[in-house]
Amino acid sequence: MKLAELIQTSREYLSERLPLKHLDFQHMVEKKEVPVHRLSWGYYTGGLALFFFLVQVVTGLLLLFYYQPTVSDAHASVEYITDHVTGGALIRNLHAWTSSAMILAVLVHLLMTFAMKAFARPRELTWLSGVALLGITFAFGFTGYLLPWHQIAVNATKIGMQTIEALGDFLPGSMSEWPRLIRETIQGEASVGQATLSRFYALHVIVLPFSIAAMLGLHLLGIQLHGMSPGIDEEPRKQERFFPVFLIKDLSVWGVAFMVLFVLALCLPFEALYAYPLFAPFDPKSSTPEGIKPEWYFYFVYYPLEILPFWLVMLGQAVAGAVLLVTPWIFRGTSRKSLRLLAWGAAGYLLAMTLFGEQIYHLFKGGTL
């Protein structure tokens, strides 16, 4: 009897969250509408992230034609792409710039979705798949960063991996060995080397793309089944047809974004933002060059790690991750006004750490970095 009830409840739960009865042309194309109000621009952020992902797929596939994932050849093959392959520098640059653009779009999308309370019932599963997509996107960034096998890539990866091991100091007894074992398992050997490169490559080009495709499928299905969330408390001024009105606007935004990226990739090599020695091939026997830093999208955890005690930052990260996971339930009753404030707060923190992390570091530590 108890079991039957459980089955009944979960069936109801699922049919509300995934209303597959809406899986038809009428609901997904003809009737789908997008509300027009002052936060409407938030509806573009998700599509933009999707577009950047598509650009990454195409440019990534093109790079795959020439890249060689071995310690001795990786850097040389990247140089070969940049210097000798027709359009290779552009493709590679586009991949690098778009990776940043994709993460930026994903973060803004996350904040907007939060501020507009788009996670509320019945869209919990869409939110959860979004959180998974966020994790996968960061994993893409972390694994892809290592592949060119230059100084900054390998050293930054080493530091990142070492962070896992540092957790061991806070675990009791024989558990303190676990983080080291985990780190070595991810690396495939005691230090970052060929085994690490091989598995990061496998993750970056096979495992993560398949995972993101699956999650993206679920995410988009959720959006199409439920339609756009209202986003604001009051009635929207009017509704816009998704097809073709909103779609065309969406495509125009994509076009402009591509144009900007294309020009950027054509004119400004991504590496121009760093000193050259960081892009010399990784040499295990020389000293580490100065200025090893993770990519900008990890600053929000990197600078706190530099300033605050390690355990505090890790605790903060764990709490933030947990909050993201259970957001649809803990913020169920929160008003959109409070959510917007919270989102502003989070955006402020991310902006401050990303743009002024170094200055904040000096403020606390003095001296020069």
Place this chain on the structure above:
Amino acid sequence: MMPVPFIDQFLFVGLPYLAIVTFVVGCVWRWSTNRFSYSSLSSQFLEHRQLYWGSVSWHIGILLVLAGHLVALIFPGLWSGLMSVKAVLLTVETVGAALGCVSLAGLVTLLYRRITSNRLQAVTTPLDILVVALLIGQVLLGVTTAILFPYGAYWAPGTVSPYLWGLLTLQPDATCVAFFPAVFKLHLVGAWLLVLLFPLTRLVHIVLLPWQYFFRPPQQVVWYAPRQGKQAHALSQQLETRRDFAKGVAGISVAGGLLSLGVFENLVRYFQGHRPDPKVETDLLEKKMVRLKQAAETRELELERQRNEIILVAKYAELQANKGKYLTDYSMAPALAFKGPDGWPLVISAKCTHLGCTVGSEMNGQGKILCPCHISYFDVKTGQPDAGAPAKAPLRHLEWVLIDAQGKEIARKSSGLPATNNPALLAQCSVYIVKPKETR
């Protein structure tokens, strides 16, 4: 130089002047006697479906093609400068030929419409048919020239442009064009014939330059009747949308066409792969060999550490007090060898205890070495990091052994060192690191 035959003199000097004079006189005369005949004599209300497709494609095609001709003739220097870029030349040639075909399709549609509709027959004069036939011939000749003698955009500014300027400045010179292939000569003759016929036909509508077409809302010519007025209103709304749509499609296809032309060539070459010249190829291979050697060396170092109980670091004489010599220790991590203040060697791990970066080898004035990643200073003598540095644990000192030239062990770090040493003896020795005892 070969003399220019009389027939060419007539076609490329006589005919042009005849055409130009007729054009000017005819236009002025027509304007002064019958101003309102400056019109294209719209037949839109007699038939509009075929007109839409015919007229729009004809006008879009011919306007752009003519614009290209004009720029090349008026600014030949600028134009040939642009055309010296191969991608631009290819783009212009392809787009030009495509537009030629578009206008040809439009013209054929218009001619078909003229000769198949009864209503239109009533308002069609023989001159109209002549003009359309001439235009068709002219476009055909143009497209044929573009296909048979490609890169016209490149060669025309140097030949046709001087010829035209010669005519305009009253220094006609037919030699510029007299030796061209017949197809192209016919194209030129056709152009002069059209100029000649210009004031006599509906071609005069060109001088009205209807710019406002680009900006004003679309107009539909209909019979005047209340019922049809209402229908026309609905129709004009519909046309407005269609016009927007057509503009969008035109914009996207032109932009997309240009983009794909630019991208396509590079994309093909991306997949074709690079064929470097032998020198570049050699450099690339050499670079690869260097990297391969580095990788092999690392593997050899690992093997050496598996097999040997002690490993040579350097001759004692090579050690310096202020600058460490990098070596790879038994765990394949970097380490540094100094000459210690007491004269004995000092071997210290260079893997930062914070996050594993490699510590720098230069010792500063206070006897400290720096990890550049997060600014931790380590005292070489004790291995201790500065208070407040990100690194908390000290750098390990490694076990070493000194062996003289005869292979005899002179001193070992762990076996207690005498306070004094014999520099002469030490100078003959070499420093080795020792395999650590199994800890686990």
